[in-house]
Amino acid sequence: MLPDSLWRIIRIGSAGLVLAAAAAGLVLGDAWLWVAVEWSPPAFAGFYARGGFGTATVVALVVAALVKAALLWLILRAPAPGLLDRRARALRLLLYLAVAYALVLWFPIALLPDAVDAAFQLALWAAIDVLYLLVIRWRSRVLRAAAGAIFAVELAGMADDLLDELDLPELGSGGVVGLCLMLGGVAATLITLVGQRRDGRWSRGTQAAGWVSVGVYVLVIPLNVRFAMIPSGGDLAIPVLMDALGLVSTVWIAATARELPTEGRPADLPPARRRVIRVAAAAVALLPVIAMIHPEQTPHFAYTGWSANCYDRPSFGDLKPAERDAAFLCRARNTDGGVPPMFPDSLSDQQVLAYGRALCRTKDREEQEAILTRAGSARPAWGADPWDLVYVCPEIVGATHPELLRSTAETKAANDAYVAERNAECRDPWPRTKGVVQATANYFLFADGDPGYLVYDPQDEAADEAAERATDKSFDDSALIGVAGSAVLVGHVEDVADLCLTVKAFRTPPPRRTAGWDQVDEVPVVSRSGRLIVPEMGEGGEVGAGAPMPNLAIAGKGRYRVRVHVRVGELGEEHLIVVFPGASRKRLKLRP
Structure with missing residues (x-):
């Protein structure tokens, strides 16, 4: 085992290197800053932001450097002294291997085929989960059995990824199955935290790191959905910060390995540190809610031209009144065939609907062009067609185009009647x-x-x-x-x-x-x-x-x-x- 003094040098050197590299990156340019903070090749920066980083991304990278340096300081603490049996020693080595993978090994393994990475992860965590069952003192057969079942679901999700990489039939063919496999990892963390608490070996700080890692996982889901729906245009602030917070789970894994030989419950943390931990946990719990709240001027997008619900183009008569606004939003933001949308992305749903109703009241194309120009449309001269506007003002459009108010069945019946009538005129x-x-x-x-x-x-x-x-x-x-x-x-x-x-x-x-x-x-x-x-x-x-x-x-x-x-x-x-x-x-x- 390395002496404590050497661990201290490694901690100071690693954290200092991250901060110094980030400072140098501010001077040398975006590519260097990206490498210093994200620990990935500069080519990745060009892929994600071809036009360079915006101010928000640069600020996020600087903050991420500070966060990662602090988390590295916690990760690289010296292992606690004490005797370990064969199983606990094996568990410690595997947990430190997982830490090494999260910090540095992921890049050389990423150079290999994706199936190799998936197989490595499956083998590593299968061994760790088995040793968790054997080393942690669960103090309950039912709890140990539940942990085994949850670990099995986690490993099934990893096996599903491996099957996908090998182009073999996957386990998660249905939406429910896929969701269960996806949540297997967070469930495995939760059951492990319960076992650590019942065991008594692990400190409150270690358990707090585990709970914060669960909060980070919950935070990632809504933010990924939110920021994947709206193109970032080179603004990578949120992904960069999420990547930095992802190291919290590595802190927990390292602390779990470090405290394996400790007997009895460790002494309570000082009150000041406990307050810091509570604030951090509360912040992680509230961030998903805060991230979804926006000021009035921020555009709200319920539907875009490529939203899943926009692929179907139902007739007006097939929709309930509450569904008609959404149908208009789909058409107003449609970009099929590479044509620009009727309204720009800078307008919220409410603004698009308001402009749509204003278009209904126009008398000619010139008035429509003026409204679309005021709205910032990329194609104001095209105006708006009645088959699009009928969804926001059926009473106006229907007066001159009653056929647009029909349902699919009514349209088919009318067409069939028209064809039959035309056929009957021929002899x-x-x-x-x-x-x-x-x-x-x-x-x-x-x-x-x-x-x-x-x-x-x-x-x-x-x-x-x-x-x-x-x-x-x-x-x-x-x-x-x-x-x-x-x-x-x-x-x-x-x-x-x-x-x-x-x-x-x-x-x-x-x-x-x-x-x-x-x-x-x-x-x-x-x-x-x-x-x-x-x-x-x-x-x-x-x-x-x-x-x-x-x-x-x-x-x-x-x-x-x-x-x-x-x-x-x-x-x-x-x-x-x-x-x-x-x-x-x-x-x-x-x-x-």
Whole structure:
């Protein structure tokens, strides 16, 4: 065992080195200050704060240096003299190994694969927990059994981390299981503190360090959640201070190892030191509450554009009144597609909602732009859309856009009714000649213009390429129809959003029926899979046939002819598609 004088030199040297290095870091720059206080490579500083440290981070690093120097002074105290049996000696060595890992060994081990680190931690604490059960005088079989069960949960959490690093199935597949494993460490500390108190060997100062370490663990959870939700922008003050406070658990582990041979309860601490310990414990207990309290001018963020609750986009009619403000906040801070949000992060929820209601009362885009400019929006010229504003002022938006007040079910029912109504307006233009398969429906195009619709083989390996080439040819040739392999693109004459479409398939060429049609063309197409279809409007879609369309390749794989009839009359634009087997590759213009 090292003599007390050497331990004193180590304590003075270590604490003094931290303070001197921190002072030098203030002069030499952020990277040196980071290394001096955080004991990690300067590259880490560049990763966390690429634009340099802010004033708050520099102050936090200086405070952290003082805290770490004080905690190092407590950690590096000489072990208490006294005899130790084989188990207690092994426990002391392992506890000091854990202290060495927390102070210096973590970095060389971090250079190895993460699975090595996880395996080392699991092996180390499995041995320590077993020795805790054997060395601590629990004075109760029930308490010892409870400690064993809690230690098992702690080790299961470490094993879960190891399985994760090895890409093996994890233990914590459910949320409850994962939470239990996460809390296993703090529960193990609590049960160990109970055992230390019943044993009587450990001083009040050691037990106080253990209780403060539990408080630090509880403090880390809300602060991590709070400061992970809002980007720090290079401000690392809170993480730096949390890292410094994390050494409290190392103080407790070192004190536990140091006082192992002490027999009987140590003398009480002086009153002044007991008061300091009580103040420290009270501060740790209150810090989580204080950290969550902010002045009135500090923005409060219940929802951001990337919050979990914002991924769903419910319709207005699906939400309860109390949920509508949150839906607007999600949309107002949405950054999908890399676009800037409607409002900046400097505004609180209450301010965003107030600006949203002001936007509802505007008369034109100019007034909206003025309000958004005043709010500091990065895109004021875009204004605000009624489908976003309906959540904060349904009575105003609903007066001009009643469809936005519907629920998902109501919207679907209205859309289905509209499609059925449009389909009912279309009639078979060749009713006396029945195809082997046929269908009549309204074909919906994009409202802002669509080149037309396809008759194609969707299972052809080159289906997308064929469709693209057919579309290009319809433009290149200034023709109504573009043909490319397994795809035929049929354009429309007028600038329409929908048209009436009838498709019929025959086993043999039907009579050429050109009377009453403005244009009739016949082109070749090939089906490589035995399918030829016209796209249908999918669930929630806006483009496609409004009713099921049959497979027009009734003879299976092979070559077909597609005869396209087009006219514009009282019913609007009508199309008749006739498909039948045919080996000819000629393109015919039958009318005009």
